[in-house]
Amino acid sequence: MRITRTARRTRAGIAVSVAALAAGSLILTACGGSSDSAGKLDGTYYVKDVNGTSDLGQLVVKGNSVSHHEYGCDGVYEKPGVTSTGEFTKDQTQIIWTVAGDDSRNKRTGSESISTSSTSISIGGSVYVRDDSDAGKALLDGFKTKCAK
Structure with a gap:
């Protein structure tokens, strides 16, 4: 039982970390896109x-x-x-x-x-x-x- 609980916690921790990285990536992409488009026609x-x-x-x-x-x-x-x-x-x-x-x-x-x-x-x-x-x-x-x- 103890191994099962540890494996579940590890998988849950990895899932949370991946979700946080994905959200952070989307935020950075959105910010980068707006600044690039502002001067692209200059x-x-x-x-x-x-x-x-x-x-x-x-x-x-x-x-x-x-x-x-x-x-x-x-x-x-x-x-x-x-x-x-x-x-x-x-x-x-x-x-x-x-x-x-x-x-x-x-x-x-x-x-x-x-x-x-x-x-x-x-x-x-x-x-x-x-x-x-x-x-x-x-x-x-x-x-x-x-x-x-």
Whole structure:
């Protein structure tokens, strides 16, 4: 009888330890996931022919803050022609534009649904590509070439 009681206690102790480790692992995983996703989109993204113009659209993401700029050939990398700022929703499925630029061409108002990948952010059917991706480098090179003419 004594061996049976000891074996039961040992099994019960192991079960409790495994359950505690599993719970601790879940808590650490949940905490790690939220901090990783907060900055995963950080960077600069571009799209050509923004809002149906021949301008270059630039989206800059820092944490939950987003700024959108539009550049014409005469203002590339200087002062943008149109600027808007906004924030991601907590689940990062929408951008809520908080300050719209005062240019009448500005289309960034209210909120817009987005989808993301490791190299792009899609907003309203326009795909903004990360500046350091192959597609982003090609887009920037093409815009510079077009503007040099």
